[in-house]
Amino acid sequence: xxxxxxxxxxxxxxxxxxxxxxxxRATAIVMAVFTIVLLVLFLGAGEFSYESWAGLxxxxxxxxxxxxxxMSLYYHAWVGVRxxxxxxxxxxxxxxxxxxxxxxWLVGCAGWTVQILWRV
Amino acid sequence: MPEARNxxxxxxxxxxxxxxxxxxxxxxxxxxxxxxxxxxxLLLPFILYIFDLSITSEISFAYLQGFASHWFVKLLILGLxxxxxxxxxxxxxxxxxxxxIGLSKxxxxxxxxxxxFVSVPLALLVALKxxxxx
Numbered sequence: 001x002x003x004x005x006x007x008x009x010x011x012x013x014x015x016x017x018x019x020x021x022x023x024x025r026a027t028a029i030v031m032a033v034f035t036i037v038l039l040v041l042f043l044g045a046g047e048f049s050y051e052s053w054a055g056l057x058x059x060x061x062x063x064x065x066x067x068x069x070x071m072s073l074y075y076h077a078w079v080g081v082r083x084x085x086x087x088x089x090x091x092x093x094x095x096x097x098x099x100x101x102x103x104x105w106l107v108g109c110a111g112w113t114v115q116i117l118w119r120v
Numbered sequence: 121m122p123e124a125r126n127x128x129x130x131x132x133x134x135x136x137x138x139x140x141x142x143x144x145x146x147x148x149x150x151x152x153x154x155x156x157x158x159x160x161x162l163l164l165p166f167i168l169y170i171f172d173l174s175i176t177s178e179i180s181f182a183y184l185q186g187f188a189s190h191w192f193v194k195l196l197i198l199g200l201x202x203x204x205x206x207x208x209x210x211x212x213x214x215x216x217x218x219x220x221i222g223l224s225k226x227x228x229x230x231x232x233x234x235x236x237f238v239s240v241p242l243a244l245l246v247a248l249k250x251x252x253x254x
Contacts, residue, residue, distance in 0.1 A: 025215065025218065028211050028214075028215070029215075032208065032211070032212070035208065050177075050178045050181040053174060053175065053181075054175050054181075057175055077157070077160075077161050077164075080154075080157050080161070081157075081158070081161055084154065084158060087132070088132065105161075105164070106164075109164045109165070109168060112165075112168050112172075113168065116168065116171060116172045116175060116176070119175070119176055120175050120176070
């Protein structure tokens with residue numbers, strides 16, 4: 001079963017290709033479903049006001065749904081932005097720096113998202 | 121794949137060649153998918169700032185209404201709306217292609233047209249809503 005030893009050992013790639021490709025699709029579906037649910041609730045609410053908008057996120061199920069969607073967004077963005085760096089940035093040091101900055105950027109955004117969502 | 125060994129290694133085209141390349145419609149959809157994604161990634165703090173204002177309190181909500189009446193903020197919101205619409209439609213097209221639907225040259229050109237057919241009018245609608253008076 002294990003072909004990954006001796007002279008047959010794979011020495012290239014980190015094997016995150018398929019996993020991240022799949023994660024990108026799964027997170028995209030989460031975001032698409034959220035978009036549709038949000039649109040239906042939003043258009044069904046009639047007059048747009050602070051009460052109706054914030055009231056949406058005050059419900060526990062919707063808050064968690066929004067949270068899961070935002071986290072999906074950040075994972076999705078990580079895969080996509082890393083693809084951009086891998087395609088266009090060839091010097092390893094610069095690419096690594098950009099990838100680290102991307103992670104910091106997204107983790108920062110995730111923290112802010114939690115703060116916003118749990119205020120209402 | 122023995123034949124693969126004879127092909128040249130993939131390299132990016134030089135940046136000065138970009139404008140000379142005539143992309144097919146599906147190529148334009150593809151590069152705009154990337155551009156719109158990068159745009160939304162870079163503007164994430166702006167998106168979160170707007171979301172924060174909209175939801176935190178009635179005071180911040182009222183402040184947002186004033187903030188969003190500035191033409192440049194409207195332009196950013198319009199740009200982001202287009203980016204979301206295009207990314208969404210092109211993404212759905214990707215999912216269909218993952219399921220082996222519309223992989224032919226004709227099918228792919230047709231779905232590329234559909235992406236613009238949906239995303240551009242909706243973005244124009246957002247533009248009318250933002251800059252028009254209805």
